[in-house]
Amino acid sequence: DQQVKQNSPSLSVQEGRISILNCDYTNSMFDYFLWYKKYPAEGPTFLISISSIKDKNEDGRFTVFLNKSAKHLSLHIVPSQPGDSAVYFCAASAMGGTSYGKLTFGQGTILTVHP
Amino acid sequence: DAGITQSPRHKVTETGTPVTLRCHQTENHRYMYWYRQDPGHGLRLIHYSYGVKDTDKGEVSDGYSVSRSKTEDFLLTLESATSSQTSVYFCAIREVGGESSYEQYFGPGTRLTVT
Numbered sequence: 656d657q658q659v660k661q662n663s664p665s666l667s668v669q670e671g672r673i674s675i676l677n678c679d680y681t682n683s684m685f686d687y688f689l690w691y692k693k694y695p696a697e698g699p700t701f702l703i704s705i706s707s708i709k710d711k712n713e714d715g716r717f718t719v720f721l722n723k724s725a726k727h728l729s730l731h732i733v734p735s736q737p738g739d740s741a742v743y744f745c746a747a748s749a750m751g752g753t754s755y756g757k758l759t760f761g762q763g764t765i766l767t768v769h770p
Numbered sequence: 771d772a773g774i775t776q777s778p779r780h781k782v783t784e785t786g787t788p789v790t791l792r793c794h795q796t797e798n799h800r801y802m803y804w805y806r807q808d809p810g811h812g813l814r815l816i817h818y819s820y821g822v823k824d825t826d827k828g829e830v831s832d833g834y835s836v837s838r839s840k841t842e843d844f845l846l847t848l849e850s851a852t853s854s855q856t857s858v859y860f861c862a863i864r865e866v867g868g869e870s871s872y873e874q875y876f877g878p879g880t881r882l883t884v885t
Contacts, residue, residue, distance in 0.1 A: 661812075687872045698774075698860050698876035699813070744812055748872050755820050756801055756864045756872050757828065760812035 658682045659747050661761035668768050674732040676764050678745035681726065685747035689758065690719060690730045693742045702743075703730070706750075735768045742766075773797045774877035776861050782883045789848040791880050793861030795841075801864035802844040803874060804828075804836065806857040813860065819844055851884045858882075 660679045668674045678688075686707040691699035705712040705719045705728070712719050718731045732739055742765050746758040773796035783789050793802060801820055805813040805828075815828030817836040825836050833855060837845045848855055858881050862874040 659812075689873060691876075696879075698862075698878050701873050701875065704873060746813075750872060755818060755826070756866075756874070757803070757815055757818060758813075758872075758874060759829075760805075760814070762810055762812045 659745060659759050659761040661745060661764050663764050665765040668735045670737055670768055670770050671734045674735045674766055676730040676743050676766065678728050678761050679726060680747050684749040687748045687750050688721060688728050689746045691744045691746060693744065699744060737768050737770050740766055740768050774861060774863060774875065776877040776880050778880060779878065780881045782885060783851050784885055785852060786850050789851050789882065791846045791859055793844040793877060795863050798841055799863040799865060803862040804846045805860045805862065806830065807860060808857050816846065853884050856882060856884045
């Protein structure tokens with residue numbers, strides 16, 4: 656039972672254009688969402704997050720949008736750069752209680768930005 | 771830099787042998803996590819710890835045990851390694867406090883091959 660899904664295994668984008676990575680979740684208890692970026696042979700690095708009380712969070716070239724009714728979030732990268740080429744994971748957590756901050760990850764999307 | 775190291779970084783072992791992976795952190799974080807990354811599955815939680823001697827199972831805990839006898843070290847043990855445990859293993863810590871309480875920061879990973 657995959658509670659967090661990234662249905663696109665890969666995405667190819669031209670430098671300077673927008674990259675849109677998508678993520679869907681099924682567990683209605685999730686109320687905090689994160690995006691991670693991973694280069695080969697390195698650990699994932701935190702990019703941006705959003706709590707369920709917001710529908711948008713922006714940090715420089717990165718914006719995350721949350722649609723709670725659709726249980727869908729997306730990461731927009733504008734403009735895309737070749738250095739953005741990596742695997743992107745979305746993750747979700749249920750805050751508080753006995754969750755202990757555990758994260759549930761999607762399968763990842765490989766982003767390739769062509770010069 | 772969250773001050774997380776993992777050792778060894780690479781290991782090849784034979785089926786049936788015990789293996790211990792070490793995660794070491796330098797900043798006194800209470801929460802620590804072990805994940806494995808496999809193609810098509812993203813990162814999956816194996817075990818986590820919410821304090822010294824306080825640990826619990828994650829999503830894929832069968833065949834793994836953990837120990838945390840001091841704050842800075844979180845050990846993952848494969849009692850009798852199997853080929854299905856060939857994977858890349860990541861340790862993570864969580865900083866608590868403020869708006870970023872649910873972000874986890876990852877170590878560089880250990881690539882384990884069981885032959």
